[in-house]
Amino acid sequence: MGKTYKIACIPGDGIGIEVIAASIKVLAVLQPLFDFKFEYTDLPWSSEYYRKNGRYMPPLPEALATLRKHDAIFFGAVGDPDIPDHISLWELLLPIRQGLQLGSNVRPSKIFKGVKPPLAGCEVGDLDWLILRENCEGEYCGQGGRSHTGTPYALGTELAVFTRFGIERHMRYAFELARQRPRKLLTLVTKSNAMRHGMVLWDETFYDVAKDYPDVKWDKMLVDAVTIRMVLKPKSMDVILCTNLHGDILSDLAAALSGSIGIAPSANVDPERKAPGLFEPVHGAAFDIMGKGIANPIATFWSAAEMLRWLGEAKAADGLMSAIEHVLEHGPITGDLGGKANTEQVTQAVISALKQ
Amino acid sequence: MGKTYKIACIPGDGIGIEVIAASIKVLAVLQPLFDFKFEYTDLPWSSEYYRKNGRYMPPLPEALATLRKHDAIFFGAVGDPDIPDHISLWELLLPIRQGLQLGSNVRPSKIFKGVKPPLAGCEVGDLDWLILRENCEGEYCGQGGRSHTGTPYALGTELAVFTRFGIERHMRYAFELARQRPRKLLTLVTKSNAMRHGMVLWDETFYDVAKDYPDVKWDKMLVDAVTIRMVLKPKSMDVILCTNLHGDILSDLAAALSGSIGIAPSANVDPERKAPGLFEPVHGAAFDIMGKGIANPIATFWSAAEMLRWLGEAKAADGLMSAIEHVLEHGPITGDLGGKANTEQVTQAVISALKQ
Numbered sequence: 001m002g003k004t005y006k007i008a009c010i011p012g013d014g015i016g017i018e019v020i021a022a023s024i025k026v027l028a029v030l031q032p033l034f035d036f037k038f039e040y041t042d043l044p045w046s047s048e049y050y051r052k053n054g055r056y057m058p059p060l061p062e063a064l065a066t067l068r069k070h071d072a073i074f075f076g077a078v079g080d081p082d083i084p085d086h087i088s089l090w091e092l093l094l095p096i097r098q099g100l101q102l103g104s105n106v107r108p109s110k111i112f113k114g115v116k117p118p119l120a121g122c123e124v125g126d127l128d129w130l131i132l133r134e135n136c137e138g139e140y141c142g143q144g145g146r147s148h149t150g151t152p153y154a155l156g157t158e159l160a161v162f163t164r165f166g167i168e169r170h171m172r173y174a175f176e177l178a179r180q181r182p183r184k185l186l187t188l189v190t191k192s193n194a195m196r197h198g199m200v201l202w203d204e205t206f207y208d209v210a211k212d213y214p215d216v217k218w219d220k221m222l223v224d225a226v227t228i229r230m231v232l233k234p235k236s237m238d239v240i241l242c243t244n245l246h247g248d249i250l251s252d253l254a255a256a257l258s259g260s261i262g263i264a265p266s267a268n269v270d271p272e273r274k275a276p277g278l279f280e281p282v283h284g285a286a287f288d289i290m291g292k293g294i295a296n297p298i299a300t301f302w303s304a305a306e307m308l309r310w311l312g313e314a315k316a317a318d319g320l321m322s323a324i325e326h327v328l329e330h331g332p333i334t335g336d337l338g339g340k341a342n343t344e345q346v347t348q349a350v351i352s353a354l355k356q
Numbered sequence: 357m358g359k360t361y362k363i364a365c366i367p368g369d370g371i372g373i374e375v376i377a378a379s380i381k382v383l384a385v386l387q388p389l390f391d392f393k394f395e396y397t398d399l400p401w402s403s404e405y406y407r408k409n410g411r412y413m414p415p416l417p418e419a420l421a422t423l424r425k426h427d428a429i430f431f432g433a434v435g436d437p438d439i440p441d442h443i444s445l446w447e448l449l450l451p452i453r454q455g456l457q458l459g460s461n462v463r464p465s466k467i468f469k470g471v472k473p474p475l476a477g478c479e480v481g482d483l484d485w486l487i488l489r490e491n492c493e494g495e496y497c498g499q500g501g502r503s504h505t506g507t508p509y510a511l512g513t514e515l516a517v518f519t520r521f522g523i524e525r526h527m528r529y530a531f532e533l534a535r536q537r538p539r540k541l542l543t544l545v546t547k548s549n550a551m552r553h554g555m556v557l558w559d560e561t562f563y564d565v566a567k568d569y570p571d572v573k574w575d576k577m578l579v580d581a582v583t584i585r586m587v588l589k590p591k592s593m594d595v596i597l598c599t600n601l602h603g604d605i606l607s608d609l610a611a612a613l614s615g616s617i618g619i620a621p622s623a624n625v626d627p628e629r630k631a632p633g634l635f636e637p638v639h640g641a642a643f644d645i646m647g648k649g650i651a652n653p654i655a656t657f658w659s660a661a662e663m664l665r666w667l668g669e670a671k672a673a674d675g676l677m678s679a680i681e682h683v684l685e686h687g688p689i690t691g692d693l694g695g696k697a698n699t700e701q702v703t704q705a706v707i708s709a710l711k712q
C-alpha cells in the first residue's frame with residue numbers, strides 16, 4: 001500500500017489558478033500509477049480573499065499552523081492588477097517562505113529536447129543548472145524605511161540582513177545537492193567587492209563550510225560577471241549558490257536562457273525538513289494572459305515532480321518528468337515555446353504520455 | 357584653432373594599463389585630424405601605488421581637488437590578485453565616483469557588424485540599448501556592518517540608501533537622453549514588490565519626473581523579469597533606467613548579449629556637469645589575461661569616444677566610432693570576439709582606419 005500525503009493547495013491568483021487545476025488533473029492520473037495518494041486541503045488565500053476579508057490569509061500564526069499540518073504546499077501565484085505587488089507579496093508568499101523558514105529556494109534550469117533555446121549553438125545538455133537561492137533573509141528581509149516623505153529631502157532605505165545561521169544552513173544544502181550531481185561543481189555568487197559588510201560574511205562562511213565538502217569543486221564569481229558566464233559559457237556551470245535578490249534575478253535569466261519562464265519550477269524548502277516544502281512555478285500571476293486558458297502548465301507540473309521527489313516518491317517524480325519531456329519533444333506546446341496549444345491540450349498530452 | 361582639454365589619466369591596474377596606453381596612441385592620431393588637443397596628467401593611482409604608499413591615491417580631498425582641475429578623467433581598471441577587491445575599489449574607483457558625485461553611469465550596448473552575438477537570430481539593430489545606472493548611492497553607498505563576528509550568531513548587513521535628490525537627478529538625465537534617441541522609450545527597472553521602502557521611493561519619484569517628459573514613452577519592469585525581456589525580446593527596449601546594483605548586473609548581461617564585455621564602454625557623469633566625467637571600459641583588471649598584450653582595447657576606445665562626445669567634440673567622437681566599426685567589421689579582432697589579434701594589432705588597425 002502506497003503512502004498518503006497531505007497537500008495544502010494554494011492556487012492564489014491569475015494563471016496560478018489555471019496551472020494548479022491542470023496539475024491536479026495530472027496528479028490524479030499519477031497517483032494510482034505510482035501507488036501514492038494526495039489528500040488536498042484547498043486554501044483560497046488570494047487577492048479575491050483579500051478583497052473579501054481585508055487580508056490574504058488568516059493571521060500568520062494560524063496560517064502557519066494550518067500549513068504545518070501538511071506534508072507539502074502546492075502554490076500557484078499571487079498578484080493582482082489592482083493591488084500593489086508589495087502588498088500582495090508581503091501578505092502571502094513572503095510571510096509563508098519566511099514564517100516556515102523555507103531557507104533554500106531550489107531552481108533547476110535545463111534545455112529539453114524540442115525546446116529551442118535563445119542562445120545560438122546551445123544544445124540539450126549544454127545548460128543544466130541548479131540555482132540555490134537563499135530564501136528567508138538578505139535583501140528580502142523586509143527592513144528599511146522612509147523619511148522626509150514628500151519633500152525634496154525624501155529618502156528611503158532597504159536593509160539587507162545576512163546571518164551566519166541563514167547563510168550556513170543554505171550553503172550546506174547547496175553543497176549536499178552539488179555532491180549528488182555528476183559534476184559536483186558549485187559556483188558561489190556574491191558582490192563582496194562593492195558591498196563589503198554582509199557580503200563578506202557570505203564569502204567567509206563559504207570558505208568555512210567548503211572545508212566539510214572536499215569532494216565538491218567550487219569557484220566564486222561576482223554577480224555581474226556571472227551573467228556573462230551564463231550567456232557565453234553555459235556549460236561551465238552546474239550548481240549556482242546565491243543570495244535572495246541575486247538568485248531572483250539569475251533564476252529568471254536562467255529560465256530565459258533555457259527557453260521560457262513557462263517551464264521553470266521551484267522548490268522552497270527547509271533543508272532540515274522541519275516544515276513542509278512549498279512548490280511553485282517561477283512565473284507569477286501573468287496578468288497579460290490570465291483567464292485565457294493558454295498558460296504553460298509545464299512549470300507547475302515540473303514543480304509537482306520536485307514536490308514528489310522531496311516527499312520521497314522518486315519513481316513518481318521520474319515518471320512525471322518523462323511525460324513532461326515527451327510532450328516538450330513531441331508537442332503540443334504553448335505559445336511561449338513557439339507552439340499553439342492551450343493549457344488543457346498540454347495537460348491531456350502529459351496525461352496520455354503518463355498512461356503509456 | 358581647436359580646443360584644448362585637460363585629461364586626468366588613471367590607467368590603474370592589470371589590462372587597464374594596456375588599454376589606456378593603446379587609447380593614447382589612437383587619440384594622438386585623432387587630435388590633429390579633428391583639431392582638438394588633449395593635455396594629459398598621468399596619475400599613477402593603482403595597486404602598485406598602494407603597495408608603496410599604503411593607499412591607492414592621496415587623501416580624498418586632495419585627490420578630488422586634483423581631478424577637478426581637469427575636464428575629464430580617463431580610467432583603466434582597478435584590482436589586484438593580492439588585494440581584496442573591497443579594499444581596492446573602496447580606495448579608488450568608488451570614492452571618485454561618489455566624491456565627484458558622478459550620479460549617472462551611462463552604458464551603451466549594441467550589436468556591431470562583424471560581431472557575432474550569442475542570441476540566435478539577433479542582428480545589427482536588434483539590440484541597441486542605453487543602460488542608465490545610478491552611480492553614487494543605493495546598494496553601493498557603503499553602509500552596513502557586522503556583529504557577533506566569529507560566533508554562530510554572526511550577522512552582517514548591507515544598507516541601501518536611496519535619496520529623492522540622487523534618484524531624481526539620475527532620472528532626469530535618463531529622460532533627457534531618452535528624448536534624444538529615435539525611439540524615445542524608457543524602461544524603469546526596480547524591485548518594488550519584494551523591497552517595499554526605498555524601492556517604492558524610486559517608483560514614486562519616477563511617476564513625478566515622467567510628467568515633465570510627455571514626449572518620452574515609458575514602461576516599468578521588475579529586475580528579475582527584465583532579464584527575460586533582454587534575452588527574449590531585445591528589440592523591445594531602448595533606454596533602461598536602474599539602480600546601482602541592478603545596473604551593474606544588467607550592464608554586464610547587456611555586454612554579453614552584444615557579444616563581448618571587451619567592447620563595453622561607460623561614462624560616469626554628473627548630469628549637471630559640476631565635475632569632470634570619468635570614462636572607463638566596463639571590464640575590470642582581468643587578472644587572467646593581464647600582461648599578455650591581448651586585451652581588447654575597443655571598450656576603452658569607445659569610452660574615449662564617449663568622453664569626446666561629452667566634451668562637445670561630436671565630430672571626433674563620430675570619427676573614432678566609424679574607425680572602431682570598420683575594424684569590428686573587417687578585423688583584426690581579439691580573442692574574446694573570436695579573432696586572433698593582439699591589442700597592438702587592433703590599435704594599429706583603428707589608427708589606419710582613422711587615417712583613411
Ligand SMILES: CC(C)[C@H](C(=O)O)[C@@H](O)C(=O)O
Nearest residue numbers: 089093248282284549550580
Ligand atoms: C514575486 C516575487 C516576490 C518573487 C520573488 O522575487 O521572490 C518572484 O519573483 C520569484 O522569483 O519567486
Ligand SMILES: CC(C)[C@H](C(=O)O)[C@@H](O)C(=O)O
Nearest residue numbers: 193194224445449604638640
Ligand atoms: C568593480 C566594480 C565595483 C564595478 C561596479 O560594480 O561598479 C564594476 O563591476 C563596474 O561595473 O563598473
